[in-house]
Amino acid sequence: MGRWEPNARGRLEKAAMELYGEHGFHQTTVTEIAERAGLTERTFFRHFADKKEVLFSGAASLQELLVQAVDDAPEPLAAIDAVGVALEAVAEAMQERRDFAKWRQAIIAANPDLQERELIKLASLGSALAAALRERGVGETAASLAAESGIAAFRVGFERWIGEAGETRTYRQIMKESLKELKAVTSGRTPPTRTPPARTPRGRERPHAHR
Amino acid sequence: MGRWEPNARGRLEKAAMELYGEHGFHQTTVTEIAERAGLTERTFFRHFADKKEVLFSGAASLQELLVQAVDDAPEPLAAIDAVGVALEAVAEAMQERRDFAKWRQAIIAANPDLQERELIKLASLGSALAAALRERGVGETAASLAAESGIAAFRVGFERWIGEAGETRTYRQIMKESLKELKAVTSGRTPPTRTPPARTPRGRERPHAHR
DNA sequence: CGCAGTGATGGCAGTAGCTGACATCACTCC
């Protein structure tokens, strides 16, 4: 046996998740996490860059999976379809962890700080995706646009998959349909503004006017 | 004359911008900013939620402009084209501040914290855009997708407008072309992977494999 | 004229995220 209990990082991750769930992210201090894991605060910061990062350590493998899927996609394929294939693969890999994904998303949704981190992880996913496309010969701008709008579809699909109560379709199916709808929307094939729903006076999230 | 110098917020903003430029964002302390503005740290936090927010106070008016442009767009118009019209209007409004935009973007690019904030502001822009579309009668998902992919085009266009050295086109023109390219990409009209550029062994930004 | 209320600011103490520097000590390798 070693000098210390093994798997310090894992214990920290587990403790953090538990506490984030029990008391919320903001209310949980790093010292508490470390104590529950039988370690010190200093050690926590040796394993995770900051308090938020615990929730995002899985992003790296997701990115790897995504890029690999693009690389493995059959060659004569339009950029957007290569993106589609890759996103479907990722969706399938996430399928069995729906409960965890839902729980995790609830925590993120309750914290602006975590939302920021989530967005930058998705952006990083998008960059990697774009880079993978470029290596297939897709042009600079086209690669960026295909990747970023693909990520948009991914997000939209994710929310559906997790949000809708009676949702029976798999994430993969939903993902497929989101991409289809993306294509429809960007090609102008959208119910073009026929019967606006009662056009309320609108007290929306628009910022206050200054003039 | 009042008890205090007028326009405290403006002075804080100016001092912060200067210091971020002189010493970098991270190296600048809030105390320094407040001192240069002839105020105290406590007052800084009464005007700005945090140190980052100083750089993003303009986002609100941008959002207002965007939403207004969607509202003012002619009625029988596909969702993606309403987005296009609105984004062009915003691009035009930014045209005269290119130097400032460039300078500001350089600071943001040098700081992950600021990039996170930038992303959440863009996401908020996207939500507002989607909401405006829904009020025109565009469906839930379609609105989200049109808005988010529109924002993607906005970002891509922005980087071009600011990045390319010999760029003579206006932001509006670039924006228009980005949207056009978005449509091309999502409709599958993309040079579909013909001659991959020398397929290097790739030591990219892909995370390390574990197996 | 005086007086109570208001609003922007200062002062101060405190919390918590995060870092650098150094010590400790099991384990490994020679």
Add this chain to the structure above:
DNA sequence: GGAGTGATGTCAGCTACTGCCATCACTGCG
């Protein structure tokens, strides 16, 4: 058995950010 090595502990310190109360010009009102 002695010199690394690597993961952890300890401690001091900085700084972002907050709560609470004091201050004091200005305003409106009797």
